[in-house]
Amino acid sequence: MQRIGVFVCHCGTNIAATVDVKKVVELVRFEPGVVFADDYMYMCSEAGQEKIIAAIKEHDLTGLVICSCSPRMHEKTFRACAEKAGLNPYMVEVANIREQCSWIHKDREEATEKAVILARAAIAKVNLNTPLQEGESPVTKRALIIGGGIAGIQTALDIADAGYEVDIVEREPSIGGRMSQFDKTFPTLDCASCILTPKMVEVNQHPNITLYTYSEVEGVSGYVGNFDVKIRKKARSVDMSACTGCGECQAKCPLGKMGKIPSEFDRGLRTRPAIYMPFAQAVPAVPVIDRENCTYFKTGKCGVCAKICPSKAVNYEQEDEIVTVKYGAIVVATGFDIINLDKFGEYAYNESPDVITSIELERLMNASGPTGGHLERMSDHKQPKDIVFIQCVGSRCDDEKGKPYCSKVCCMYTAKHAMLIKDHWPDTNITVFYIDVRTPGKNFDEFYRRAVEQYHVNYVKGQVGKVIPQPDGSLLVQGVDLLDNKQIMKKTDMVVLAAAVEPNKGVRKIATMLTASIDNNDFLTEAHAKLRPVESPTAGIFLSGMAQGPKDIPETVSQAGAAAVKVVGLLAKDKLKTNPCTAKCDPMFCNGCSTCANVCPYGAITYEDQQVRGPGVNETRRVAVVNNALCQGCGACTSACPSGAMDLQGFSNRQITTEVDSICR
Amino acid sequence: MTKQEIEKKVELIKEISGCDPYKCMKCGKCSGSCPAFNEMDVKPHQFASYIVNGDIESLVSSKSLWKCLTCLACIERCPRSVQPGKLIDAARQLVERERGGDYLHAEDIPELLDDDVPQQLLVSAYRRYRR
Numbered sequence: 001m002q003r004i005g006v007f008v009c010h011c012g013t014n015i016a017a018t019v020d021v022k023k024v025v026e027l028v029r030f031e032p033g034v035v036f037a038d039d040y041m042y043m044c045s046e047a048g049q050e051k052i053i054a055a056i057k058e059h060d061l062t063g064l065v066i067c068s069c070s071p072r073m074h075e076k077t078f079r080a081c082a083e084k085a086g087l088n089p090y091m092v093e094v095a096n097i098r099e100q101c102s103w104i105h106k107d108r109e110e111a112t113e114k115a116v117i118l119a120r121a122a123i124a125k126v127n128l129n130t131p132l133q134e135g136e137s138p139v140t141k142r143a144l145i146i147g148g149g150i151a152g153i154q155t156a157l158d159i160a161d162a163g164y165e166v167d168i169v170e171r172e173p174s175i176g177g178r179m180s181q182f183d184k185t186f187p188t189l190d191c192a193s194c195i196l197t198p199k200m201v202e203v204n205q206h207p208n209i210t211l212y213t214y215s216e217v218e219g220v221s222g223y224v225g226n227f228d229v230k231i232r233k234k235a236r237s238v239d240m241s242a243c244t245g246c247g248e249c250q251a252k253c254p255l256g257k258m259g260k261i262p263s264e265f266d267r268g269l270r271t272r273p274a275i276y277m278p279f280a281q282a283v284p285a286v287p288v289i290d291r292e293n294c295t296y297f298k299t300g301k302c303g304v305c306a307k308i309c310p311s312k313a314v315n316y317e318q319e320d321e322i323v324t325v326k327y328g329a330i331v332v333a334t335g336f337d338i339i340n341l342d343k344f345g346e347y348a349y350n351e352s353p354d355v356i357t358s359i360e361l362e363r364l365m366n367a368s369g370p371t372g373g374h375l376e377r378m379s380d381h382k383q384p385k386d387i388v389f390i391q392c393v394g395s396r397c398d399d400e401k402g403k404p405y406c407s408k409v410c411c412m413y414t415a416k417h418a419m420l421i422k423d424h425w426p427d428t429n430i431t432v433f434y435i436d437v438r439t440p441g442k443n444f445d446e447f448y449r450r451a452v453e454q455y456h457v458n459y460v461k462g463q464v465g466k467v468i469p470q471p472d473g474s475l476l477v478q479g480v481d482l483l484d485n486k487q488i489m490k491k492t493d494m495v496v497l498a499a500a501v502e503p504n505k506g507v508r509k510i511a512t513m514l515t516a517s518i519d520n521n522d523f524l525t526e527a528h529a530k531l532r533p534v535e536s537p538t539a540g541i542f543l544s545g546m547a548q549g550p551k552d553i554p555e556t557v558s559q560a561g562a563a564a565v566k567v568v569g570l571l572a573k574d575k576l577k578t579n580p581c582t583a584k585c586d587p588m589f590c591n592g593c594s595t596c597a598n599v600c601p602y603g604a605i606t607y608e609d610q611q612v613r614g615p616g617v618n619e620t621r622r623v624a625v626v627n628n629a630l631c632q633g634c635g636a637c638t639s640a641c642p643s644g645a646m647d648l649q650g651f652s653n654r655q656i657t658t659e660v661d662s663i664c665r
Numbered sequence: 666m667t668k669q670e671i672e673k674k675v676e677l678i679k680e681i682s683g684c685d686p687y688k689c690m691k692c693g694k695c696s697g698s699c700p701a702f703n704e705m706d707v708k709p710h711q712f713a714s715y716i717v718n719g720d721i722e723s724l725v726s727s728k729s730l731w732k733c734l735t736c737l738a739c740i741e742r743c744p745r746s747v748q749p750g751k752l753i754d755a756a757r758q759l760v761e762r763e764r765g766g767d768y769l770h771a772e773d774i775p776e777l778l779d780d781d782v783p784q785q786l787l788v789s790a791y792r793r794y795r796r
Contacts, residue, residue, distance in 0.1 A: 346741075346742055392692065392744075396692075396744065396745075397744040397745070398688055398745040399744065399745075399746050401744070402744060433697075435690060435691070435692040435693075461693075462692075462693040462696070462697060463692045463694035465694055465695070465696075465697035465698025465699070465738065465739075465742060466697075466698060466738075478698065479693075479697040480694075480696035480697035480708075480710070482691065482693045482710060487696060487699070488697075
C-alpha cells in the first residue's frame with residue numbers, strides 16, 4: 001500500500017477564489033492510501049516545496065498528489081522536488097484544478113466538488129504508480145536549418161560561431177530569401193543587399209556551415225538529439241565544383257532573348273533564361289537549369305550552354321541526389337510570401353499592370369531590378385507622377401478572402417517607399433489610404449512622421465473601395481476620407497497594394513514531417529507564447545522568422561539569435577534524459593500480429609523471436625519489442641493492441657481505468 | 666425609446682441582417698465603395714456605430730435608409746463581414762414592419778385631439794407614414 005501525501009495549492013486567488021481549498025484537503029484525507037494532506041498559498045514556491053519535502057520525510061511518503069495548475073506548467077518542478085527528498089519523480093501526479101477547474105467554473109460548490117473528484121482520480125492513479133528510471137540518449141552535435149532567408153542565415157551563423165556544425169537547406173537556387181529582393185530596409189534605410197550579401201558570403205565560407213541549395217527536406221525520423229533527415233538535392237544540371245559563375249551560359253541561352261519565362265525573383269516583372277542564377281549576388285554563384293522550360297530537356301535539341309561553358313560544368317545527365325544526415329536539432333525558418341490577390345478584384349490587380357504589390361515595387365526601385373532602379377509604370381514605361389498606396393489588402397480580414405491578423409510590416413515599408421520615391425522624384429504626389437498606422441518599434445513612429453512632416457506624403461484615413469482602369473491609361477481610385485467624411489474620386493498613375501503576408505506554401509508539409517504544430521493560419525506554434533517563443537512544442541524543433549508569425553527584419557534577427565541559443569543549449573549537452581513513460585510489451589500476451597508496429601509513428605517497434613515461458617506455455621514465438629530511445633510514449637500502440645499485451649509505463653491501462661472508475665464513483 | 670426598446674431593436678437588426686456590428690474596424694471600405702455616398706446623411710461606415718451606440722432612432726429616420734441602392738458593393742467588399750448594406754436593409758425592414766402598427770388612421774384623430782397638441786405634429790405624422 002502506498003503512503004500518499006496530497007498537497008492542494010491556492011495559487012493566490014487563482015484556485016482559492018472558486019475552489020474551497022480547505023474543504024478539498026478535508027475530503028481527500030480519507031481517500032485510500034492518503035496519510036497526509038495539506039494546503040498552501042503557492043505550492044510551487046520555495047516555501048511550498050520545502051513543505052512537501054518535510055512531509056515526505058516526516059510521514060515517510062511513497063507517492064504525491066499535487067492539486068495545482070496544469071502539469072504542463074509545474075509537473076517538472078514538483079518531480080524535481082520529490083527527487084530532492086529521495087522519492088522517485090514518477091511517483092508524483094498533478095491534478096489540474098486550475099485550468100480544468102477553477103478557471104472555467106463560476107460556482108464555488110460545483111468547482112470544489114470537481115476539484116475533489118480530480119484529486120481522487122490522481123490519488124487512485126498514484127496507488128498504482130511504480131518508480132520509473134529515465135534513460136539516456138546521445139546528442140548529435142549538428143543542427144539543420146530549413147530555409148536560407150535572413151532568419152535561417154542568422155540562426156546558422158550564430159550556431160556556427162558557437163562552434164557547432166550547421167546545414168542550411170534552401171529550396172531556391174540561392175540563399176537570401178525575401179530580404180534579397182528588397183531595395184532598402186526601415187527604419188534606417190540601409191540598402192538590403194549591402195547588409196545581407198556579406199552575411200550570405202559569410203555563410204558560404206564558414207567552416208562550420210554546409211549549404212544545400214536547390215534542395216528540399218524529404219523526410220524526417222528520429223527524435224530530439226537524434227533526427228535522421230532525408231534531403232533531396234535537386235539536379236542543378238551544373239557541376240558545382242567546376243562552375244566559376246562566369247555567367248556566359250545565362251547570356252547565351254536562346255530562351256533568355258525570347259522573354260517567355262517569368263523571373264520568380266523579379267516577381268514576373270522581367271524574364272529569365274532557362275539556365276539562370278536568380279540574381280547577380282546569388283550564393284552559391286552557380287546557375288541551375290530549369291528543366292521544365294529548357295529546350296534541351298524538352299526536345300533534346302539545343303545544348304548551347306554546354307557548348308559554350310568554358311569550364312565544362314554543364315551536365316545534362318545529373319540526377320537528383322538524396323542524402324541522409326543526422327541532426328541534434330532542427331530550426332524551421334521557412335519564411336513568408338504575400339497572399340494571392342485574385343479574390344480582390346476591386347483593386348484591378350489582374351487587370352492593370354500599373355496596379356502592383358509592394359514586393360513588385362521593391363523590385364522596381366532596386367538598382368539591380370528590371371528597370372535599373374528607375375521607377376516606371378509597367379504599361380507605358382513612363383514615370384508615375386501620382387501614386388496611391390492602399391494598406392491592409394487582405395490583412396485584418398474576417399472572411400475567407402484574407403487573413404485575420406495584422407501583417408505588421410506594411411505600415412513601415414509603405415512609409416519607406418513613399419519617402420524613397422519623394423527623395424528621388426520630389427514632385428511625385430503620394431497618397432496613402434490607411435485604416436490605422438501601426439508603428440510600434442524603436443524609431444518607427446518617428447520614421448512614419450517624417451514621411452508626413454518632412455516629405456508631405458498625404459495620409460488619408462480611409463479605405464479604397466475600387467480601382468478603375470481608365471481608357472487613357474490612368475487609374476481612377478474611389479475611396480473615402482473618413483476624417484473629412486468625404487468620398488474621394490482621384491485619378492492616379494500607379495496603385496501599390498500592401499498585400500497581406502502568409503507563411504510560405506511548403507510549411508504545412510514540413511510541419512507534418514516534423515510533427516511540429518501549426519495554427520489556423522499555418523504559422524508554426526510556439527511551445528509557450530510568452531515564455532518559450534522560439535521553441536516548437538515538439539522537442540528539438542525551433543522556430544525562426546516569419547514562419548512563426550509576422551515580423552520585420554530587426555525582430556527576425558533577434559529571434560534567429562534566440563533560436564540559435566536554444567539550439568546551442570541543446571547541442572552542448574552530451575546526453576539527454578529520455579522519457580521513461582514508454583510502451584512495454586508483455587510477451588506472454590503478444591501474438592506478433594504487427595498491429596502495433598503499423599500504428600507506431602516513430603518506428604519504435606520491431607519483432608524478434610523470444611522464448612516465452614508461463615503457466616502452460618513454453619515456446620519460442622515472434623513478439624513485439626519497443627525501442628525505448630525511439631518511443632515517445634504517445635500510446636497509439638496500447639490502444640491498437642488487440643490482445644492487451646502493449647502497455648504504457650506511467651499510463652498503464654490499469655491506471656487509466658482506475659482513474660475513470662474513481663471519477664465515476 | 667426606452668433602453669429596453671433600443672436593445673430589442675438592436676437585437677432585431679442583428680437577427681435580420683445576420684451581421685455583427687461590433688466586428689466593424691472602421692476602415693471605410695464601404696464608404697469608399699458606395700455610389701450613393703454623396704446622397705447620404707449617415708454614411709455607410711457609420712451604420713455600425715449608430716447600432717452599437719443604440720442610436721437606432723437617428724438611423725431609421727436618416728435619409729440614408731432610402732438612399733441606399735442595395736448595390737451590394739459594401740457587402741461584397743467589407744473585410745470584417747459587417748456588411749453595412751445588410752445592416753441598413755435590416756433597419757429599413759424594421760421601419761417597414763412597424764408601419765402597419767404605427768399608421769395613423771383618420772378616424773382616430775378626433776379622439777386624439779387635444780388642445781395641447783400642435784396641429785403641425787398631426788400633419789407631420791401623416792407625412793411621415795405616408796406611402
